Amino acid sequence: MKILVLGGTSFVGRAIVDDALRQGHEITLFGRGKTGVELFPEVERRLGDRASGDYESLRQGSWDAVVDVSGLLVRQVEAAAEVLGERVGRYLFISSHAVYAQSGVLPGSDEDTPRREPVRADSVEELDNDTYGPSKVACEDAVTARYGARATIVRPGKVAGPHDPSDMFTYWVRRAAQGGRVALPGDPEQPVQIVDSRDLARLVVQLVADHRPGAFHAVGPAEPVTLGGLIETCARVAGSAVEIVPVPPGSATPLFPLVRADWPAQQRSAARARAAGMPATPLEVTAADVLIWDRERGEPPLRRGFSAAQERELLARS
Template sequence: MRLLMLGGTSFVGRAIVADALRQGAEVTLFGRGLTGPELFPGVPRLIGDRDTGDYSALRDGSWDAVVDVSGYVPRQVGQAMAALGDRVGRYLFISSHAVYARTGLQPGSDEDTPRRPPVRDTEELDEDTYGPCKVACEDDVVARYGSRATIVRLGKVAGPHDVQNGLTYWVRRAARGGRVALPGSPEQPIQLVDSRDAARLVVRLLLDDRPGAFHAVGPAEPITMAELIATCARVAGTRVEVVPVPADAVSPFFPLIRPASLWATQQRSAARARAAGLPATPLAVTIADVLAWDRERGEPPLPFELSPAEEAELVAGVRA
């Protein structure tokens, strides 16, 4: 399989490239060449810029499939499709669960759940526009490639090389042990998919030439926030006490925390993706690998984290 990656040297794309190479694919990377230039030596790199619309490096060549990891707005996806035309077999677009409408959502929702109305008139991505822009991208890919289009909707992805908070925060925090402030309910459901499992699904779909939309969610068994933190502590060899604290006492973007009205977004069905080949790495393995990677890189500051003093103050307030 000759595979073109639009993006692919950061996190999810990196895992896809690694898995595709293990499967014997001939991979070509397209991007600015700024992220991970030392990765994948010997893999051809085509230099371009989706932000400026520079796709000139794609004017020649053909591929059995393209994986679009870095398309966020319809212009980017439209320009890529115009540049590639019919010189690609299958177009696999990496989308998000942000495409779905949130009102009336029930646990166990599948890929046929109603989506939000598409948005095409902005490239400013925020809570209100990110999902609708992804909807527009999905629609455009399906309109252009039809049965040669595949959509993979990622849930929250976790694993080594994740530069966002997510699981890394809780792994690092549980490894310190002690009283852990949880700004929410211990019973909140949480879905995390290992980046390498998501990659395996993507490559399997391409090898099987399979169309349609698929949820990339995990783990295999339902888990709560309290159970997640406890598993992090067990892997790290520490003891923790989870102390619920008021959610409004911290940033509304606290890692992995969702209000009760959105709990169903963390209970989506993975049945279709499992049947298509999505594996299920044990959560403890994902946690152990994140812990080792984070320590190896020196545990740099995260985009958002409570300092020990801030956390102690929150816990003391609850105790009082």
């Protein structure tokens, strides 16, 4: 198949392109040419800028499918669809669990859970916790309105794996590897869902190959896990021992790595995606691979989590 990827050189897009190439598909990358320029030298590149609406390089050619990894604003999605028109067979949009209504969620909720009201945000600067989800809803609606049964929506949960720029899972992998008393500003029994980036990629490429419409959750791992269990798994993989010490939630930032107050939102159903072919990489494998990657890159400072000094102070009071 010929697949056009809108944003395919950073983390999720990178994993999708890797998987598609392994499956023998022909890939075209569209982006600004500023990220991951050394990646995929064998792949055709079309330069453009979604922020400014520059899609001129896509006015020629046709593809069996487009995978939209980088669409944040509905005007970006509408502009891409307008330029591509009928020259693509399927439009797969990478969305988010942030599209869902934030109240009344039950454990095991599926893709038919009510979504938030769509919002047309005019610029990336406007996207925050209040507008990101509604903007993604508007993007989903634009794709389905334009392509109908040729539209596919994938809604990942927290994605983890090598090359993850968010530090959300990497923080716990690195901290658990250090061992000792570990400060957790939350409940160790909190459920947590992460999906390996390679499992997400395999799902996306399989959905495209199967011409499968509809919406799909990309969540994992296969077996339910608590946040405390995740930290202990990371420690076990690293050969260290940890003692998890709950500390007051108020001591952390609102987006502390993987700590969430809405537990049902961390227990969504992956049944539809599993039936469509999404694999389930064991959490131990994801943690081991992230540990290796993090060490190979020299363990740079993380933007999330406690600093060593902050954690020492909290543990001294606990």
